[in-house]
Amino acid sequence: MKESMFYDVYGNKVQCNTCNHRCKIGINKRGICEVRENIDGRLYVLNYGLVSSINIDPIEKKPLYNFHPGSRVLSIGTVGCNFRCLHCQNYSISAAKIDDYPLEKLHPEDIVSLAKKYNTDGISWTYNEPTIWYEFTYDTSKIAKKDDLTVSYVTNGYITEEALKEISPYLDAANVDVKAFRDDFYRRVCHAKLEPVLTTCKLIKELGIHLEITYLVIPTFNDDEEEIKDFCRWVVELDPSIPVHFTAFYPQYKMLDVPPTPIETLNRAYEIGKDKGIEYVYLGNVHSDRDNTYCPNCGALLIKRSGFSILDNKIRDEKCPRCNFKINLII
Incomplete structure (x- = not known):
């Protein structure tokens, strides 16, 4: 177990602030995720590692x-x-x-x-x-x-x-x-x-x-x-x-x-x-x-795929080689 990084204490209850459910959890109870538990007024993560x-x-x-x-x-x-x-x-x-x-x-x-x-x-x-x-x-x-x-x-x-x-x-x-x-x-x-x-x-x-x-x-x-x-x-x-x-x-x-x-x-x-x-x-x-990935500006085929495999990648320096358009892509 590891203590949660984000929670507030309200008496015997704790409020988890890791996700937007922000569950309020009573003693020996768990949040919606079922892996965060209030143990003696402190919130612990049960699935750490x-x-x-x-x-x-x-x-x-x-x-x-x-x-x-x-x-x-x-x-x-x-x-x-x-x-x-x-x-x-x-x-x-x-x-x-x-x-x-x-x-x-x-x-x-x-x-x-x-x-x-x-x-x-x-x-x-x-x-x-x-x-x-x-x-x-x-x-x-x-x-x-x-x-x-x-x-x-x-x-x-x-x-x-x-x-x-x-x-x-x-x-x-x-x-x-x-x-x-x-x-x-x-x-x-x-x-x-x-x-x-x-x-x-x-x-x-x-x-x-x-x-x-x-x-x-x-x-x-x-x-x-x-x-x-x-x-x-x-x-x-x-x-x-x-x-x-x-x-x-x-x-x-x-x-x-x-x-x-x-x-x-x-x-x-x-x-x-x-x-x-x-x-x-x-x-x-x-x-x-x-x-496939195409250039938004000129329509050139930039990355050709087959399933999850890349067959060809024409992008260099994150730009279209045909029109020099800046591609939102991290090489």
Whole structure:
């Protein structure tokens, strides 16, 4: 166990300030994430260093397409989550209880050593929500940056402002799931709220962290054209150069009765994104040439992909070789 970095004490209760649920937790009780417990009036993290999943992935799998394309990262996850998404693809670990899942105990130095041993370019906190074991990601990321490793979060964006600011010097990139653009969806499907996620995206940009956004398109739930248009307008107002990934849904967990996303729906989302002014729009979870990177200015093919593999990369000095347009891409 490790004491939480962000909490307030109110008598026998503590308020966790790591994510935007800001749970008020009684003695011997746990927060929504199920991995933070009030023990004798102090908040402790129960899953510090307890790893459920570890693998080497291409950075494109996160997905991060405009951040060190072609690099490899050590991907790491634990158990638990602060959302309760009905369609979670990693529910076997996100819905697992810490006491009922086989976990491996590792130290921050162990993670960095593994990343270096296997010649990866960085570490990605992924598979389940990284915010719920924030202290371990924070301690490890500080060490990783000393060894010039990249650090990325794949996140639902529910981290608090104070926690995000604290880790920001050691966080290079984040892919945030904006799961819908209606608060009703967040309340019914995720047991959360939309606004904190949008606020996090804005703060990520302000802190100079590379941001990409994923929007999983779920038939009849968040695929309405007006909703997608509203989402795209919001992205453009925030920054039109933010890469957006419209990805296909496949029946998972408690949404087995919902059909997969038709390719026509994804293509329409792609067209709406481009029409509204988003400079880098990608389709994911399907076979399509719309996972390539094109110059927003002249349309030149800059990065050709096949799945998560890069077949050709024409970008030099973060500029289009044809028209010299500055590309929002970190080499």
